[in-house]
Amino acid sequence: MLLADIENGIWCKIESIADQDVFLKLLDMGCIPGEEVSIIYRAPLGDPIALKVSGYTLSVRLDEARKIEVKKV
Amino acid sequence: MTRKINIALAGNPNSGKSTLFNQLTGLHQKISNYPGTTVDVHTGVRTWKEQYEMHITDLPGFYSLYPKSEDERVAVHEMMNNAFERKFDVIIYVADASNLRRSLMLFSQIVDLKEPVILALNMTDLAANLGIQVDTRKLEEVLGVPVVEIVARKGKGIDALLDKIVQQPREPSFTFHPSSFYQNSVALKIGEISGVKKVYTNILMAHNAAFFPTFNEGILQIIQEEQVDLIALQSNDSLHRFKVIDELLAFCVKRTTKEANADFSNKLDKLLTHRVWGYLIFLIVFFLIFQAIFSIAAYPMDWVEGAFNKLIALLENALPDNLAASFLLDGLLPGIQGVVVFVPQIAILFGLLTILEDSGYMARVSFIMDKLLRKFGLNGKSVVPLIGGMACAVGSIMAARTIENRKERLLTILVTPLMSCSARLPVYILLIGMIAEPKRILGIFNIQGLMLFGMYLLGVFSSLLVAFIASYFVKSDKKNYFIMEMPVYRSIVWKNVLSNMWNKSKVFVLSAGKIIVIVSVILWMMGSFAPGNAFSTIEARYEHTDMTSDEKVSAIASEKLEASYLGILGKSIEPVIRPLGYDWKIGIGLISSLAAREVFVGTMNTIYSISDDDNTIGLREKMQKDIHPITGKPIYSPLVALSLLLFYAFALQCVSTIAIVKKETGGWTWPVIQLVLLTGLAYFSSLVVYQVFK
Numbered sequence: 001m002l003l004a005d006i007e008n009g010i011w012c013k014i015e016s017i018a019d020q021d022v023f024l025k026l027l028d029m030g031c032i033p034g035e036e037v038s039i040i041y042r043a044p045l046g047d048p049i050a051l052k053v054s055g056y057t058l059s060v061r062l063d064e065a066r067k068i069e070v071k072k073v
Numbered sequence: 074m075t076r077k078i079n080i081a082l083a084g085n086p087n088s089g090k091s092t093l094f095n096q097l098t099g100l101h102q103k104i105s106n107y108p109g110t111t112v113d114v115h116t117g118v119r120t121w122k123e124q125y126e127m128h129i130t131d132l133p134g135f136y137s138l139y140p141k142s143e144d145e146r147v148a149v150h151e152m153m154n155n156a157f158e159r160k161f162d163v164i165i166y167v168a169d170a171s172n173l174r175r176s177l178m179l180f181s182q183i184v185d186l187k188e189p190v191i192l193a194l195n196m197t198d199l200a201a202n203l204g205i206q207v208d209t210r211k212l213e214e215v216l217g218v219p220v221v222e223i224v225a226r227k228g229k230g231i232d233a234l235l236d237k238i239v240q241q242p243r244e245p246s247f248t249f250h251p252s253s254f255y256q257n258s259v260a261l262k263i264g265e266i267s268g269v270k271k272v273y274t275n276i277l278m279a280h281n282a283a284f285f286p287t288f289n290e291g292i293l294q295i296i297q298e299e300q301v302d303l304i305a306l307q308s309n310d311s312l313h314r315f316k317v318i319d320e321l322l323a324f325c326v327k328r329t330t331k332e333a334n335a336d337f338s339n340k341l342d343k344l345l346t347h348r349v350w351g352y353l354i355f356l357i358v359f360f361l362i363f364q365a366i367f368s369i370a371a372y373p374m375d376w377v378e379g380a381f382n383k384l385i386a387l388l389e390n391a392l393p394d395n396l397a398a399s400f401l402l403d404g405l406l407p408g409i410q411g412v413v414v415f416v417p418q419i420a421i422l423f424g425l426l427t428i429l430e431d432s433g434y435m436a437r438v439s440f441i442m443d444k445l446l447r448k449f450g451l452n453g454k455s456v457v458p459l460i461g462g463m464a465c466a467v468g469s470i471m472a473a474r475t476i477e478n479r480k481e482r483l484l485t486i487l488v489t490p491l492m493s494c495s496a497r498l499p500v501y502i503l504l505i506g507m508i509a510e511p512k513r514i515l516g517i518f519n520i521q522g523l524m525l526f527g528m529y530l531l532g533v534f535s536s537l538l539v540a541f542i543a544s545y546f547v548k549s550d551k552k553n554y555f556i557m558e559m560p561v562y563r564s565i566v567w568k569n570v571l572s573n574m575w576n577k578s579k580v581f582v583l584s585a586g587k588i589i590v591i592v593s594v595i596l597w598m599m600g601s602f603a604p605g606n607a608f609s610t611i612e613a614r615y616e617h618t619d620m621t622s623d624e625k626v627s628a629i630a631s632e633k634l635e636a637s638y639l640g641i642l643g644k645s646i647e648p649v650i651r652p653l654g655y656d657w658k659i660g661i662g663l664i665s666s667l668a669a670r671e672v673f674v675g676t677m678n679t680i681y682s683i684s685d686d687d688n689t690i691g692l693r694e695k696m697q698k699d700i701h702p703i704t705g706k707p708i709y710s711p712l713v714a715l716s717l718l719l720f721y722a723f724a725l726q727c728v729s730t731i732a733i734v735k736k737e738t739g740g741w742t743w744p745v746i747q748l749v750l751l752t753g754l755a756y757f758s759s760l761v762v763y764q765v766f767k
Contacts, residue, residue: 020304025556027311028137030175040339044348045444048453050559056172057342057559059440061447064554 001072003037004049004065011038012070019067026068030054036073075126078238079160081151083183084167085176086134087560089195091115093167093225094131095568104576111739112147113580121235130161138182138277139307142477149277150284155188156274163238164190170200170207170222171561173326177318178311181249185273189242190218193234197222199561204329212325217246226566250276251313259301266291276310279303338561345437355438359460362425366418366464366495373417381410399601400594408593411669412586415729416578418495419468422461423577426472427570429457433562435475443555449537450544451488452481452555459485459536462492463529467585467729470737471577480549486737487543487747488536490730491723493529496670500721501528503674506693507714531722539754581733588732593668599639600665607636627679634679639664653720653759654713654767658699666726673721716763724755 006012014033017023026032030053037053047062084090094102098117107114115131132151133144140146155161166183168176183190194200194207209220219237223230250273254260260275266288269275278285280303282292296303345351385402392398429435439453446455454476461469466489473489476482493501502525509520611632615625634640643661650660658680665676674692681695699708725731725748734744 022554022556024139024304024307025141025554027308028139028141028178029556029558030178030315032312032315041343041346043346043441043444044351047444048440048555050342050346050440054172054174056175056561059436059555059557059559061443061555064556 001070002066003039003051003068003070004062006039006070006072008039008041011036011073013037013073015069015071017068019064022064022067026064029058031058037068037070075120075124078125078127078241079162080127080129080238081155081161081164082129082131082167083148083152083164083179084134085136085169085179085558087558088134088167088169088176089225090134090167091131092566092569093165093193093195093223093231094129095566095572096225096228096231097127097129099568100572100575102572102576104580107147110143110147111737112144114147115576119235121239125235125239127235127238135179137179137311138186139280139311143479144477146281146284149281152183152186152188153274153277153281153284156186156269156271162189163242164188165193165234165238166190167193167195167225170194170197171203171205173200173205173207173322174315174318177321178314181314181318182273184216184218184245185248185250185271186277187244187271187273189244191234191237191242192216192218192220193230194220194222195225197230198224198227199563206327206329208325208327212321215247215321215325218242226564249314249317250310254310257306259295259299259306262295262299263288263292266295276306280307341562342437342559345434346441351437351441355441358429358434358438359456362422363460363463365425366422366461370417370421370464374414377410377414377417381406381413396601400597403601404594404597405590408590408597408668411593411729412582412589415465415467415581418465419471419581420574420578422464422468422472424570424574426457427573428565430475431563431565431569433560436557436559439557440559447555449540450481450484450547451537451540452476452478452485455481455485458489459492459533462489462494462536463532465494465496466490466492466727467581467733468577470730470733471581473737478553478555480544480547480553483547483738483743484540484543486734486743487750488540490725490727490747490751491532491536491539493532493722494670494727496727497528497721499671499674500666501525501718503677503693504714504718504721507697507709508711508718528718528722535723535754539750543750580736584736585729585732588735589668589729592728596639596665596668599642600634600637602638603633603636604638604641608633611636630679631681634661634676652764653756654710654716654763656708658708659717663720663724663726666721667728669729670721670726712763712766716759719762720755720759722755723751723758725751 003012014031014035014037016033017026031037031051035053037051039049040052040057042049048059049062049065051058051060082090082094094115094117097119102115102117104113104115106112112133117129117131119127119129121127130151132148135145135148138149138152140149151160152164164183166180168180180192194209197207200207209222213220219242221230221234221237223234254272254276257276259279260272263275263278264270267275267278278288278292279296279301282289285292345354385406388398389402392401429438435457438456442456443453446452455473457475458469458473461472469489470486473482473485476485505521505524509524511519511521513519611629615629618625620628639661640657642664644657646660647657650663661680662673662676666673677696678692681692696709697707700706731744731748734747735741738744
């Protein structure tokens with residue numbers, strides 16, 4: 001499943017990140033394969049979204065969330 | 074004798090690095106442009122125990138030694154370059170203790186550079202509230218790095234940190250990178266040409282070859298020979314680091330679950346990003362900011378004006394009536410005044426922005442505005458420059474720095490001057506008065522007020538539209554993502570607010586100020602000199618008239634302006650502006666507006682020989698009575714006023730803006746593009762309106 005399609009508050013594990021630039025940036029931010037992540041809230045227009053990951057809050061656009069393959073835990 | 078110690082402050086954005094820097098140095102700071110970039114590097118000095126003089130450099134915040142933006146490149150270059158020329162004796166790494174896992178990522182990379190480093194665990198109070206307890210003794214032992222707990226906002230632990238610096242830490246003993254790096258053929262080969270014995274530095278040189286012109290070619294050759302997959306190398310490195318960090322954290326950090334604080338933060342997030350309340354709060358906050366820049370800044374601006382007027386009046390009496398005095402009183406001093414008068418607005422804008430940024434609110438604003446503004450090629454963070462542009466584009470363009478994406482930042486800078494700034498207001502009021510009577514419609518709305526509101530709306534819509542169109546032409550960064558940390562909410566550190574107000578004002582005065590003064594002086598020269606003896610002829614003509622002396626002075630001033638080089642220039646551009654409905658007098662007004670838009674009103678006063686500068690109504694009446702010598706019709710028909718109104722709405726007639734855009738984009742390309750584009754837009758729209766409705 002793609003992170004973009006996951007409902008708020010559901011915890012998932014990151015499987016892979018498709019886009020290379022996005023992957024490398026998320027790598028620095030500690031949002032890496034194997035890490036658990038959950039969408040905690042969304043911007044009023046549904047995009048961007050706020051993630052809980054590695055103990056802090058990270059905001060990404062849906063475009064980026066569509067590159068992140070996840071599995072529900 | 075004092076010992077000099079050079080220190081670099083490194084850390085993630087939001088780690089409290091700048092707060093620590095302000096605590097350490099107070100206002101003894103300097104900002105300089107990092108050579109060849111638009112990145113500011115802050116330096117400051119702190120003496121300690123009367124024996125040590127610490128020269129501290131606050132690097133831009135960054136997330137890793139694999140840089141992704143210009144800011145990050147500067148920081149990484151400084152870190153890596155230390156292996157070649159020892160610029161820093163000690164690196165202080167500031168880590169957010171409440172967010173240790175991510176903070177330690179960059180720290181682990183810096184440890185591997187094998188430069189003397191101290192780990193400053195910041196926000197330990199916040200971490201304690203979250204139930205995070207770090208065993209610093211254990212951490213120190215494992216890493217071979219001094220660890221100090223600090224709370225930068227409260228000034229806690231600073232003395233202990235200074236003591237550790239004085240003890241001059243050694244190179245860290247712990248290594249985070251994969252052990253395979255020791256046998257890595259690329260690292261070995263680069264080590265041969267660089268002469269550096271540090272494995273990780275050599276690995277990073279493969280990634281950042283461009284930093285090292287001397288080795289650049291050699292490195293690229295090695296990369297090609299070895300056919301190394303740099304991306305795989307980087308991800309291998311980073312993933313390994315997180316594993317090591319997780320083990321380290323399991324060993325040195327105790328967690329008791331106390332989520333009370335996080336809960337509050339979440340609730341506030343939900344409110345501030347709510348579809349109704351979020352936007353409502355945003356509107357209120359920015360309305361207040363707008364009010365503050367507009368009205369609170371008006372007082373200090375009045376003081377500046379008053380002080381300069383007094384000074385000029387004082388000197389006027391003291392100095393002889395000659396050219397040198399006129400240069401000082403009419404050229405140089407008003408030019409300097411034109412710079413100083415901006416300072417209150419810039420200081421207030423940056424004071425408020427620091428509050429919004431430090432409190433964590435700004436990230437939420439970017440979050441809720443991003444989708445909306447993205448449609449126009451802008452970014453959530455463009456909100457600040459755009460709204461600030463309603464007061465003054467100059468400070469607002471400086472505020473566009475927070476936008477990491479190059480394209481979105483350039484577009485923001487490009488369109489910010491379209492927002493109706495406060496310097497346009499006097500011009501708008503004069504012109505709107507010529508178009509509409511102050512009547513009311515529907516009983517409550519004043520037509521003039523509505524038109525003025527319309528001009529602000531025009532500013533908003535035109536800036537979005539231009540951004541939208543220009544977004545198809547501006548080259549995009551390869552990396553086009555919006556991945557942003559949402560910092561936790563924090564109370565305000567007033568030291569940060571004050572130092573930012575001070576620093577930004579200083580940057581403005583020192584960089585844009587020069588150009589503004591020069592242009593003011595040039596305009597003065599053009600207005601005070603005329604070819605041949607034109608001026609003395611005018612004076613001679615008025616010698617034997619029976620006008621009152623006031624009338625005489627303003628009549629002479631008016632004729633002199635017409636005869637001056639400025640007047641000649643105004644007349645020579647008349648053919649160009651005639652299709653818009655303007656005559657040479659407006660031409661002079663347009664040219665002199667370059668110093669600041671509101672100068673238009675003052676220039677018109679001189680041309681129509683109005684002695685009282687604040688007399689807008691008198692000026693309006695005189696302008697409306699002015700009859701065109703050929704057509705016999707009034708020059709300032711409502712249509713001409715409308716055409717002029719549009720010209721002022723769009724044209725980039727502000728030297729200060731041009732100067733600051735040059736500073737912020739690092740060259741003349743963008744200010745020139747902007748000048749041509751916006752002034753072209755102004756010309757075209759005025760032309761269309763005038764020609765269609767004539």
